[in-house]
């Protein structure tokens with residue numbers, strides 16, 4: 001039976017979550033294609049506040065990597081916007097003049113920030129806060145400018161303001177009303193919040209109505225209705241959001257504030273569904289993630305023809321402010337009304353305020369400030385309409401452990417939600433712990449998604465783990481296992497491979513009692529690496545256990561094309577190679593040639609089916625730009641041409657690259673060789689960096705120029721290039737044998753310490769010689785260049801391009 005074509009418009013949190021649910025229910029039912037305007041895979045938008053506040057990086061908030069799409073056979077078009085839908089012919093049209101037919105279509109286009117239509121709102125430096133680009137704009141502005149104004153004292157405005165303060169800016173928050181977060185807090189909590197944030201350095205302009213934004217090209221000042229003026233180098237508008245309904249409207253689908261859907265997320269057009277912030281259900285549009293998870297489950301069941309039961313019934317909203325040092329929670333109806341009664345506890349000494357709102361003996365809303373321990377319990381009471389008639393009212397506001405000495409998790413029912421951000425219940429977590437023998441919070445995160453987003457439920461998840469494991473908890477908590485498929489750590493798996501002589505992946509999994517049949521995308525590449533490292537001569541690399549870029553020998557790009565980087569030893573090229581590259585670029589219409597940071601030429605935008613032809617015509621070795629392997633050796637000009645040069649940096653760089661090329665390592669390894677301390681090859685931020693002085697080479701290790709910037713540390717000084725090669729061989733072999741898979745040299749060195757590495761690699765001559773010997777063995781066993789191997793081997797071509805037949809001319 002041919003698969004139905006499922007198109008998702010909107011590569012964001014709601015849409016992709018729905019695809020995940022669909023794949024769980026019916027993995028082979030659909031041929032899936034996803035379009036996203038943003039040039040990124042799906043990421044955790046919630047965490048942008050944490051990125052801005054410096055608590056995490058953009059790389060760490062990716063929810064579904066490009067590999068995930070490839071592994072699930074999902075065609076992804078990033079940077080491409082669907083502009084209209086022909087609902088009769090069932091075709092979508094994109095801004096790249098392409099059209100795609102569908103059987104089923106999901107619209108999950110989210111929201112746009114509301115930008116106040118003020119004079120001057122189009123000036124440079126006036127932005128919303130919605131995506132990675134906005135976040136990066138703020139980070140860049142903070143490097144150059146001093147004064148930021150955030151308009152809007154809601155959740156987003158306050159989280160943005162905290163981030164800008166962390167970035168060193170002075171921040172004014174302009175709020176139109178008397179009270180901050182009036183949509184979530186009562187006046188008492190709001191005043192306490194303002195006091196706390198003022199202590200943190202935020203300045204508030206309450207009751208201020210912005211009239212205009214002034215400045216030449218860039219914003220310089222803002223003016224208020226009362227004539228007051230404040231200086232501003234950056235203005236962030238956080239005054240609410242508008243559902244993004246442009247596509248639905250342009251396509252004749254019924255819209256109101258959002259895209260109108262029924263309880264099964266069906267729109268007015270046949271086979272078109274909608275969910276997330278763009279959808280309007282029973283006259284409600286939501287601006288938080290919890291409702292989206294419920295909608296995603298219902299829609300996945302509907303679209304897979306499973307019983308979607310009563311459908312989506314709407315959600316009760318709850319929020320937590322993500323500003324460090326401030327605990328604020330709000331849920332349901334938090335303002336008193338004539339038919340409600342409230343229980344309040346206020347402790348001005350401790351800065352704690354708790355209020356619950358009760359109607360007809362049922363909790364219908366709550367506000368907590370200062371101590372939010374009870375948030376999960378209260379949210380579940382609200383969601384489940386629990387009667388409090390028989391409960392001593394004030395006890396509801398006390399931790400269960402204060403009353404009974406027991407952890408709060410004991411009193412939570414199985415169906416109650418522990419992680420609101422990801423919709424994970426206590427029952428889900430307990431079942432995951434028991435079925436998969438989970439022993440850490442991080443394993444629970446991998447397995448269930450609980451604590452994957454804002455992280456405020458982490459403590460509760462930890463308590464639940466402790467409660468579920470009981471006696472066993474202490475013993476296992478600190479252990480960092482490879483993944484949820486096993487209880488074993490990286491070190492234990494490597495030791496077992498050595499001791500038991502295990503020689504292939506299946507054997508490792510069977511003998512070591514893996515809890516899943518096929519392993520997962522974390523353990524399979526790791527086992528494959530460890531087997532190759534332990535048995536360099538006999539082990540046959542398992543291509544299917546490698547990440548998609550390594551399987552393809554090229555880097556997949558955000559539009560589904562590939563980038564190809566040929567090797568240029570030491571960053572040195574010649575006229576013949578440049579001519580070949582130019583001819584290949586012309587022949588295959590390669591849209592972009594770019595010099596990389598490692599001094600190589602990157603051919604970007606190569607079509608998958610052109611890869612073999614490109615490799616054949618280039619007739620150059622692979623630069624391994626896609627591999628967990630030795631990447632580039634960057635060199636400076638050195639003594640041959642530079643007047644400061646003391647040594648032959650190019651010669652040494654080429655020798656290093658030729659010696660170690662194609663070597664598999666736990667993570668990528670970059671090197672640099674400079675011929676004087678001016679360090680033009682940036683040796684001090686390389687995994688291995690060499691700096692030449694008169695008659696001496698200094699060898700530095702553990703540097704990193706990426707997200708976790710780290711200076712390399714001096715390992716040793718040697719006199720000759722041969723000694724450099726020997727020391728580097730010993731260092732790399734020690735790293736290969738002892739680091740965890742996917743651990744960069746910088747993290748590994750921080751974990752084990754430079755002194756330890758020096759003691760083995762430098763001070764102990766015997767150990768160094770043995771390491772260098774084992775390195776020689778590994779180098780001798782290296783396969784030939786993968787591109788050359790590939791163009792000669794038709795079986796490999798078939799495997800690689802299962803669906804595309806290739807003719808090599």
Ligand SMILES: Cc1cc2nc3c(=O)[nH]c(=O)nc-3n(C[C@H](O)[C@H](O)[C@H](O)COP(=O)(O)OP(=O)(O)OC[C@H]3O[C@@H](n4cnc5c(N)ncnc54)[C@H](O)[C@@H]3O)c2cc1C
Nearest residue numbers: 010012013014036037045046081082109110276277288289
């Ligand atoms: C900084 C910040 C912090 C937040 N913190 C929290 C929090 O702590 N808790 C919480 O519950 N919620 C929070 N939210 C809200 C939460 O992120 C959203 O509710 C959620 O992302 C909505 O998901 P969505 O898929 O509906 O929309 P989005 O995640 O916005 O995804 C929609 C995607 O569709 C794309 N798109 C739009 N039109 C088209 C088109 N025509 N063609 C192709 N692609 C298109 C958009 O570019 C976008 O990438 C926060 C939001 C922000 C901005």
Ligand SMILES: NC(=O)c1ccc[n+]([C@@H]2O[C@H](COP(=O)([O-])OP(=O)(O)OC[C@H]3O[C@@H](n4cnc5c(N)ncnc54)[C@H](O)[C@@H]3O)[C@@H](O)[C@H]2O)c1
Nearest residue numbers: 152153154155156157174175176238239240287319320322
């Ligand atoms: N922690 C979280 O849960 C979290 C964090 C960030 C964003 N979000 C979500 O993202 C969305 C956007 O957040 P938001 O804070 O922009 O929306 P919001 O609607 O919650 O708050 C906007 C605030 O701006 C104020 N405002 C409106 N017009 C104004 C004006 N002219 N001048 C000054 N103030 C004005 C409003 O009074 C309101 O308090 C919301 O759906 C929110 O729930 C949630």
Ligand code: SF4
Nearest residue numbers: 636642645676679680
């Ligand atoms: S590092 Fe020194 S020798 Fe090398 S190019 Fe720069 S200045 Fe010249």
Ligand code: FES
Nearest residue numbers: 419421453454455
């Ligand atoms: S509540 Fe936010 S990650 Fe769990």
